[in-house]
Amino acid sequence: MVDHTAKGIPMNWLLNLAIRTKLLLAFGVMLVLLAALIAGGYSGLDAIQQAQKTLFERDMVISTELEEFRAGLNLQRANILVMQLESRRAEQEALEAGINTSSAELDLRLNTLATLGGYDPAFATRLDDIRQTLAAYRQARQQQIAMIYGGQVEQARLLGTGVQLDRFEKIRSLALTLDAEARQRGQAEIRDNEQRLQDTVRLAVLLGATALIAGFGMAVFLHRLIAVPLSDIAARAARIADGEIALAPALSGRLDEIGDLDRQFNRMSASLRDKAELAQRIAAGDLRVEVKQLSDKDILGEAFATMASSLRDKAELAQRIATGDLRVEVKLQSDTDALGQAFATMVNNLRELNRDIGEGVEVLAASAAEILTSTSQVATGATQTATAMSETATTVEEIKQTATLASQKAKSVAEVARQAAQVARGGSQAVEDTVEGMQHIREQMAQIAESIVRLSEQGQAIGEIIATVNDLSEQSNLLAVNASIEAAKAGEQGKGFAVVAQEVRSLAGQSKQATAQVRAILGDIQKATGSAVLATEQGSKAVEAGVRQSREAGEAIRQLADSIDDSAQAASQIAVSAQQQLAGMDQLAEATANIRVATAQNLDSTRQAETAAHNLNELGQTLKRQVARYRL
Amino acid sequence: MTRPDPIDWDAVKQRIEAAGQRLEEEFAPPADKRRALLEARARALAVAPAPAPGAGFDALEFTLAREHYAIDTVWVREVYPLREFTQLPGTPAFVLGIVHVRGRVVSVLDLKRFFDMPQIGLSDLNKVIVLSNGTMEFGILADTIVGVRRLLHAEVQEALPTLTGIRADYLLGITSRREVVLDAHKLLSDPAIVVCADVGD
Numbered sequence: 001m002v003d004h005t006a007k008g009i010p011m012n013w014l015l016n017l018a019i020r021t022k023l024l025l026a027f028g029v030m031l032v033l034l035a036a037l038i039a040g041g042y043s044g045l046d047a048i049q050q051a052q053k054t055l056f057e058r059d060m061v062i063s064t065e066l067e068e069f070r071a072g073l074n075l076q077r078a079n080i081l082v083m084q085l086e087s088r089r090a091e092q093e094a095l096e097a098g099i100n101t102s103s104a105e106l107d108l109r110l111n112t113l114a115t116l117g118g119y120d121p122a123f124a125t126r127l128d129d130i131r132q133t134l135a136a137y138r139q140a141r142q143q144q145i146a147m148i149y150g151g152q153v154e155q156a157r158l159l160g161t162g163v164q165l166d167r168f169e170k171i172r173s174l175a176l177t178l179d180a181e182a183r184q185r186g187q188a189e190i191r192d193n194e195q196r197l198q199d200t201v202r203l204a205v206l207l208g209a210t211a212l213i214a215g216f217g218m219a220v221f222l223h224r225l226i227a228v229p230l231s232d233i234a235a236r237a238a239r240i241a242d243g244e245i246a247l248a249p250a251l252s253g254r255l256d257e258i259g260d261l262d263r264q265f266n267r268m269s270a271s272l273r274d275k276a277e278l279a280q281r282i283a284a285g286d287l288r289v290e291v292k293q294l295s296d297k298d299i300l301g302e303a304f305a306t307m308a309s310s311l312r313d314k315a316e317l318a319q320r321i322a323t324g325d326l327r328v329e330v331k332l333q334s335d336t337d338a339l340g341q342a343f344a345t346m347v348n349n350l351r352e353l354n355r356d357i358g359e360g361v362e363v364l365a366a367s368a369a370e371i372l373t374s375t376s377q378v379a380t381g382a383t384q385t386a387t388a389m390s391e392t393a394t395t396v397e398e399i400k401q402t403a404t405l406a407s408q409k410a411k412s413v414a415e416v417a418r419q420a421a422q423v424a425r426g427g428s429q430a431v432e433d434t435v436e437g438m439q440h441i442r443e444q445m446a447q448i449a450e451s452i453v454r455l456s457e458q459g460q461a462i463g464e465i466i467a468t469v470n471d472l473s474e475q476s477n478l479l480a481v482n483a484s485i486e487a488a489k490a491g492e493q494g495k496g497f498a499v500v501a502q503e504v505r506s507l508a509g510q511s512k513q514a515t516a517q518v519r520a521i522l523g524d525i526q527k528a529t530g531s532a533v534l535a536t537e538q539g540s541k542a543v544e545a546g547v548r549q550s551r552e553a554g555e556a557i558r559q560l561a562d563s564i565d566d567s568a569q570a571a572s573q574i575a576v577s578a579q580q581q582l583a584g585m586d587q588l589a590e591a592t593a594n595i596r597v598a599t600a601q602n603l604d605s606t607r608q609a610e611t612a613a614h615n616l617n618e619l620g621q622t623l624k625r626q627v628a629r630y631r632l
Numbered sequence: 633m634t635r636p637d638p639i640d641w642d643a644v645k646q647r648i649e650a651a652g653q654r655l656e657e658e659f660a661p662p663a664d665k666r667r668a669l670l671e672a673r674a675r676a677l678a679v680a681p682a683p684a685p686g687a688g689f690d691a692l693e694f695t696l697a698r699e700h701y702a703i704d705t706v707w708v709r710e711v712y713p714l715r716e717f718t719q720l721p722g723t724p725a726f727v728l729g730i731v732h733v734r735g736r737v738v739s740v741l742d743l744k745r746f747f748d749m750p751q752i753g754l755s756d757l758n759k760v761i762v763l764s765n766g767t768m769e770f771g772i773l774a775d776t777i778v779g780v781r782r783l784l785h786a787e788v789q790e791a792l793p794t795l796t797g798i799r800a801d802y803l804l805g806i807t808s809r810r811e812v813v814l815d816a817h818k819l820l821s822d823p824a825i826v827v828c829a830d831v832g833d
Binding site: 474488499503 | 690692706708709711712713777779
């Protein structure tokens with residue numbers, strides 16, 4: 001918060017004014033400025049309105065009337081000119097009547113003008129001038145009319161274009177002058193009005209700006225003076241509501257409501273702090289606190305005092321219960337005194353509990369005596385069990401030794417059986433191989449037989465060839481004979497030819513012999529082939545028999561292997577069983593040992609239980625004495 | 633159980649190979665062997681035939697029912713293997729039939745029947761010896777042809793008195809090698825051989 005004391009004495013004086021006065025002052029200034037603005041505006045507008053009215057009601061009307069006047073004058077002059085041209089009497093009279101009516105109207109208009117422009121002496125002078133000229137003009141016109149009626153048209157026209165025209169022109173120029181003057185005045189009025197409007201607007205802007213500045217300044221001033229300290233105090237109140245009770249420095253020496261509010265807030269904080277401290281001490285258990293009441297209406301102080309005295313009563317009650325006096329009467333402070341009700345319930349429960357404990361202790365003491373008796377008997381039994389258990393453990397150990405031996409034997413048997421099974425499998429495999437080999441030999445045999453048969457067939461082919469050769473040699477022989485015959489017929493000249501024929505014949509004979517030899521050899525070959533086929537057939541049959549026997553042997557070996565396998569399996573199962581049995585025996589031995597240890601511990605425990613029963617019995621007696629201490 | 637001696641397959645293979653090689657050599661002998669063979673044959677041919685010791689004649693020797701016969705080649709036109717023959721109905725039993733030899737039709741006689749000799753059947757090996765004296769021509773059946781040989785007149789003896797019957801009429805004689813020499817001229821000109829045309833009656 002800003003310290004306003006630094007602003008000097010006038011500021012201090014302003015600060016010490018009551019807030020109501022400050023607000024009145026501010027609004028007063030604003031109202032005065034507003035009233036001045038309204039008054040200035042109104043007077044300006046009123047003047048403008050007045051000027052406008054004058055413009056419309058006087059100058060404009062004068063100008064209009066003068067226009068009308070000139071028009072009437074023109075009309076009269078035109079009528080005169082028409083009368084001069086018209087020869088008929090009736091028409092001339094009608095025109096004269098029109099001229100007279102128009103003259104009356106012109107007089108009325110002159111009167112109106114005199115009324116409107118009477119305020120201006122120059123205007124009145126000119127108007128009189130017009131009246132006089134108009135009177136002269138009318139006299140001359142009457143003469144003209146008389147001349148026209150008299151038939152002196154030419155004279156009348158001369159009169160009209162002479163003096164009458166001069167008069168007419170004068171009246172017209174005067175009227176025009178007046179009109180021009182009236183228009184000038186109207187224009188001047190309009191210019192004045194514009195000036196006035198500008199003045200009024202300027203005044204209004206000036207006053208409005210002043211009022212705005214003053215209003216803004218006052219708003220800032222009031223905000224700093226009232227709203228800021230109030231929001232500060234509100235923040236402190238919020239903190240107190242949240243439970244934070246802080247002592248703030250006093251807000252200057254302000255004497256207005258804000259200063260007062262600040263001081264009272266500090267008082268309230270101090271008081272709440274005192275109470276909080278008190279509550280703290282009570283909470284800490286200090287019940288000797290003295291509670292001072294700040295006023296007759298200090299509700300919080302009174303509540304604290306009642307609370308302290310009530311708590312002191314409860315403490316005293318608890319003290320008595322602690323010393324064993326359960327006959328105390330608990331008075332309730334109110335229907336909702338939870339602590340009092342709890343105390344009452346506690347005392348009641350303690351009474352019942354004590355009664356129950358007393359009965360329980362009686363029963364406990366009796367039971368403890370019985371337990372002591374039973375425990376002594378159990379201890380005797382446990383001693384006997386321990387002795388028997390020791391013997392059992394020895395026996396189990398011996399059985400275990402035997403089982404170990406059996407297990408080892410079973411293992412070695414299983415191993416031997418396994419090897420035998422392996423050998424049998426090897427034998428079976430060898431027989432399989434043999435059968436396969438035999439099969440192969442059989443196929444080879446078939447091939448050999450096939451080859452031999454082919455050889456035999458080729459021998460036959462050779463035989464056919466040999467037959468052909470034999471035939472050829474026979475023919476050669478015949479040819480040779482024929483040649484010899486021809487040679488013989490030729491006589492002495494055919495002797496050489498006969499020799500050649502003889503030679504041919506001898507060759508044919510040799511061929512025949514050779515073929516005979518080949519045929520003999522072929523016969524031998526055929527025989528050898530037959531015996532080879534026979535041998536092959538026998539070999540094949542022998543192989544068949546070998547295959548069959550091998551199969552039988554293989555089957556026998558396979559059965560042998562199967563049976564050995566079964567034996568091996570059984571042996572290994574026996575070995576496993578023996579192993580399991582041994583493990584079981586181990587467990588049994590261990591269990592027996594455990595039981596022996598447990599029995600020994602049991603014996604110890606029983607002895608301890610016996611001692612405990614003794615103690616329990618004594619405890620029962622002690623409890624009985626303790627319970628008797630409480631006064632019911 | 634005694635094991636048989638194992639077969640020496642290497643020796644067997646060697647033997648088969650050697651046999652194959654020998655066979656090759658037989659069919660295509662080496663140059664020196666071939667030459668020796670040809671020279672031997674040339675020498676044999678170069679030997680001049682021994683001059684005839686006296687008058688004789690060339691004879692065609694053949695077998696008939698295991699007996700050797702000979703016939704003078706003057707009367708033999710040619711020798712021909714019996715392939716196909718056509719039997720003629722209405723002819724005597726000794727007429728075997730007719731054969732076709734190089735555009736001529738020749739009748740064939742079976743001397744075994746003619747001479748009442750034991751029959752041993754016919755085969756492709758049987759031959760026909762065509763006899764001719766210019767006017768008459770026919771063939772006789774022979775079992776085998778032995779060849780042509782020169783016979784001396786001195787060598788031919790008179791026919792044995794044991795040979796009787798119809799054969800005796802056509803014999804010229806018998807040689808020292810027990811060859812019966814037939815008289816072809818007599819056979820050719822024998823009217824008994826000529827078959828009468830009106831045999832059907």
